Each structure stands twice: as C-alpha cells, then as structure tokens.
Amino acid sequence: MSSTYITQQGMFLLNQELSERWLRRREVVKALAAAAAEGDRSENAEYIYRKKELRELDRRIRYLQKRLPDLQVVDRKPDDANRIFFAARVTLELQDGSQVSYRIVGPDEIDHAKGNISVDSPLARGLLGKQVDDEVRVKVPEGMCVYYIAKVSYEE
Incomplete structure (x- = not known):
C-alpha cells in the first residue's frame, strides 16, 4: 500500500x-x-x-x-527545517565525492528526471528524520550504499 x-x-x-x-x-x-x-x-x-x-x-x-x-x-514546512521530512530536497554526497539531489514526494509524483523519489522508497525511508552531516546506509541489490547528507532544503 x-x-x-x-x-x-x-x-x-x-x-x-x-x-x-x-x-x-x-x-x-x-x-x-x-x-x-x-x-x-x-x-x-x-x-x-x-x-x-x-x-x-x-x-x-x-x-x-x-x-x-x-x-x-502536505503544504507546510516542518518546524525543524534542518531535518529531512516529506517534500525535502536533499543533496547527498556519495563515497566517490560526487553529489546527487533528490526531492522526497508522494508515490503519485515520482519523476526520476526531476530527482523526485517516493517517500516509500528505501532511500527516502533511510533519509527521513536525518540532518546535514549524517551518514545514511541504504541496502540496495548490489549491497550496502553509504551516503552523506550535504544539504537539506524545502524550496521547490
């Protein structure tokens, strides 16, 4: 569901x-x-x-x-804008130093070209509640993937 x-x-x-x-x-x-x-x-x-x-x-x-x-x-920003919640735009740093940006949205808004990922996805679930400089480990089919949170914003 x-x-x-x-x-x-x-x-x-x-x-x-x-x-x-x-x-x-x-x-x-x-x-x-x-x-x-x-x-x-x-x-x-x-x-x-x-x-x-x-x-x-x-x-x-x-x-x-x-x-x-x-x-x-969900039309309002969270009280703690430094933490990752629904509608957050998150910039992640990969282990090789490259960066990727995702926005956590509902499953009806998924658009990989825009970087919109579902709040139900394993990556989004791993990010929720975290903040800048936290390390996030997400299990992917290839094994464990480690991300570092570089930036969190709630601007569209």
Whole structure:
C-alpha cells in the first residue's frame, strides 16, 4: 500500500490531468462514433484503435477519481527545517565525492528526471528524520550504499 501524502503542486497536477483526460475522452467518443458509423467494425482500424484508447482513458480516470479523495496535501514546512521530512530536497554526497539531489514526494509524483523519489522508497525511508552531516546506509541489490547528507532544503 503506497502512502497517501502529496505536495500541493502534485495535487494540482493530478487534478489538471483528470480535467484533461475528461476533455480528451469527449474527443475520443466523437471519433469512435464516427468510426462506428463507417460500417464493418471488425476490420475498421480506426474503430478498434479508438475503443482501446477509450478503455485506457477510462481506466486512468477511474484511478484518479478513486485516488484523489484519499490524498493528504502536505503544504507546510516542518518546524525543524534542518531535518529531512516529506517534500525535502536533499543533496547527498556519495563515497566517490560526487553529489546527487533528490526531492522526497508522494508515490503519485515520482519523476526520476526531476530527482523526485517516493517517500516509500528505501532511500527516502533511510533519509527521513536525518540532518546535514549524517551518514545514511541504504541496502540496495548490489549491497550496502553509504551516503552523506550535504544539504537539506524545502524550496521547490
């Protein structure tokens, strides 16, 4: 079971996605009706494609409609901004001296390109509650990985 926490920005993006999916669904239904009117549906590629697209849209809409009411928006900074909590941007130093930066977000906001990792991930669980200069050991498939916390911030 994934956690129900989400940032304010993440909630906005999910609501926006739901609205866009509903608009796209209207277009797909119109295109599906037009394709169905062309006759034999068994060999109508447009009809088959639109049916599949409609199923995928409906699946995502149902998921979002069920998930959004359960989400809890975390929209304030913690009292101790030096410790790592939800929504923190954390800069870690690896053993070789290189640095990586991650932001701890809800499972609905994961985006590795932006450095967003889930609060449910092993790395995030290992970081929670820690502060700058702490050493964090995280078990990964290759063995144990050691990180040093270089910076903690709560700016987006």
